[in-house]
Amino acid sequence: MNKILKVLARQVFDSRGNPTVEAEIFTKRNSARAICPSGASTGTYEAFEKRDKNNKKYLGKSVFNAVHLINTKIAKTLKGQNIHNQERIDALLINLDGTPQKKNLGANAMLAVSMAAKKLSAIVKKKPLYQTFLVKNNYKLPYPLMNIINGGAHANNGLRIQEFMIRPDCAKNFAEAMRVCFVVIKNLYELIKKKGLSISVGDEGGFAPMINSNNQALDLIVSAIKKSGFKNGKDISICLDVAANELFKKNKYSIHSKKYVTVEKSIKEYIKIIKKYKIKSIEDPFEENDWNSWNKLMKSVNKIQIVGDDLYVTNLQRLKIGFLNLSSNSILIKLNQIGTVSETLDVIKFAQAIGFKTIISHRSGDSEDTFIADLAVGTNSNQIKTGSLARSERVAKYNQLIRIEEQLGKKAKMNKI
Numbered sequence: 128m129n130k131i132l133k134v135l136a137r138q139v140f141d142s143r144g145n146p147t148v149e150a151e152i153f154t155k156r157n158s159a160r161a162i163c164p165s166g167a168s169t170g171t172y173e174a175f176e177k178r179d180k181n182n183k184k185y186l187g188k189s190v191f192n193a194v195h196l197i198n199t200k201i202a203k204t205l206k207g208q209n210i211h212n213q214e215r216i217d218a219l220l221i222n223l224d225g226t227p228q229k230k231n232l233g234a235n236a237m238l239a240v241s242m243a244a245k246k247l248s249a250i251v252k253k254k255p256l257y258q259t260f261l262v263k264n265n266y267k268l269p270y271p272l273m274n275i276i277n278g279g280a281h282a283n284n285g286l287r288i289q290e291f292m293i294r295p296d297c298a299k300n301f302a303e304a305m306r307v308c309f310v311v312i313k314n315l316y317e318l319i320k321k322k323g324l325s326i327s328v329g330d331e332g333g334f335a336p337m338i339n340s341n342n343q344a345l346d347l348i349v350s351a352i353k354k355s356g357f358k359n360g361k362d363i364s365i366c367l368d369v370a371a372n373e374l375f376k377k378n379k380y381s382i383h384s385k386k387y388v389t390v391e392k393s394i395k396e397y398i399k400i401i402k403k404y405k406i407k408s409i410e411d412p413f414e415e416n417d418w419n420s421w422n423k424l425m426k427s428v429n430k431i432q433i434v435g436d437d438l439y440v441t442n443l444q445r446l447k448i449g450f451l452n453l454s455s456n457s458i459l460i461k462l463n464q465i466g467t468v469s470e471t472l473d474v475i476k477f478a479q480a481i482g483f484k485t486i487i488s489h490r491s492g493d494s495e496d497t498f499i500a501d502l503a504v505g506t507n508s509n510q511i512k513t514g515s516l517a518r519s520e521r522v523a524k525y526n527q528l529i530r531i532e533e534q535l536g537k538k539a540k541m542n543k544i
């Protein structure tokens with residue numbers, strides 16, 4: 128009953144219309160499937176994403192080789208394994224691949240299988256997915272870090288900073304958190320329209336108006352928060368993902384304007400906008416190898432959440448370096464940066480043990496799969512970053528969290544910010 132009978136994969140499409148891997152696993156009576164997401168501003172140290180570079184019919188983007196590997200080697204290896212033994216399933220995948228960066232099988236092949244196994248185990252146990260991770264009771268809902276203006280690699284408007292987000296700190300429950308974000312987004316829509324700017328959205332559902340100064344975007348957000356009747360910095364916090372890998376050249380950064388300036392100058396500018404806009408969280412403020420600049424920023428700011436995404440790539444070794452170097456106080460968690468569910472859980476466990484905040488994240492290329500909503504609750508993660516209230520691949524995760532909150536009923540609580 129608990130044995131894996133069959134593993135099957137197919138090529139499907141993600142939210143950007145790019146091919147991606149879907150894996151499906153079968154036991155005698157049940158089956159489950161999962162879709163691997165895909166990033167645009169990826170870190171160098173992320174696990175490898177396998178694409179058929181030479182398949183001109185799909186402009187080099189198809190994943191038929193990854194699909195084939197699942198249908199052959201992976202299927203053969205996992206057949207007969209106990210579906211509830213996630214660690215063994217993941218270890219078999221890691222051994223079969225045999226490389227540090229998952230170059231042979233591809234992390235996209237491995238993760239789709241790993242997530243499908245986790246889902247199927249929950250189905251067989253007749254448990255909601257969120258109840259099968261690390262937390263056994265006292266489930267808590269994460270605060271959404273809702274992306275409302277897109278820039279950087281996720282839009283073509285020339286905004287230096289990639290993601291401008293709001294966090295509804297005043298919300299006492301998840302449904303209310305959604306309402307607060309909803310109201311601000313609707314007011315922001317009106318403000319953007321009034322200015323005669325486009326109200327079209329970027330890859331993660333946030334607006335992508337043709338403005339190119341960070342301050343202009345931040346002013347718009349502050350106005351929308353005010354117009355909604357909330358207090359910036361109290362009811363709602365503005366949070367940023369700079370994705371500074373994309374803004375780095377010869378030890379200089381072009382974060383605050385097109386001009387490349389020193390780390391010291393960049394930090395001064397950070398401090399200015401933190402004060403002016405009451406910013407509470409900054410992700411990837413510096414480049415992925417620039418550990419010391421991260422540490423300098425940590426020493427220069429007070430009570431600001433500094434989040435490592437490309438810096439850590441959900442990799443335990445890199446997180447340990449960051450911890451010893453005092454590079455940040457939070458970590459972004461993306462399953463496909465490391466390639467298996469078990470390794471992801473190990474990183475979350477370690478991060479929580481050293482007092483880091485954990486933030487579960489989508490990718491800019493995502494799908495209808497809502498695995499990360501359950502993962503956020505099931506790992507007691509403080510926040511979730513899964514785009515705006517637009518584009519169904521983003522909204523699907525929020526809707527799943529609404530369902531989980533409803534299921535928990537009176538026992539449901541919000542996590543610590």
Ligand code: PGA
Pocket residue numbers: 165166167168169170368370436488489490491492
């Ligand atoms: P990505 O962006 O999925 O394109 O890497 C998300 C992020 O940088 O957090």
Ligand code: ZN
Pocket residue numbers: 368370410411436437459
């Ligand atoms: Zn990021």
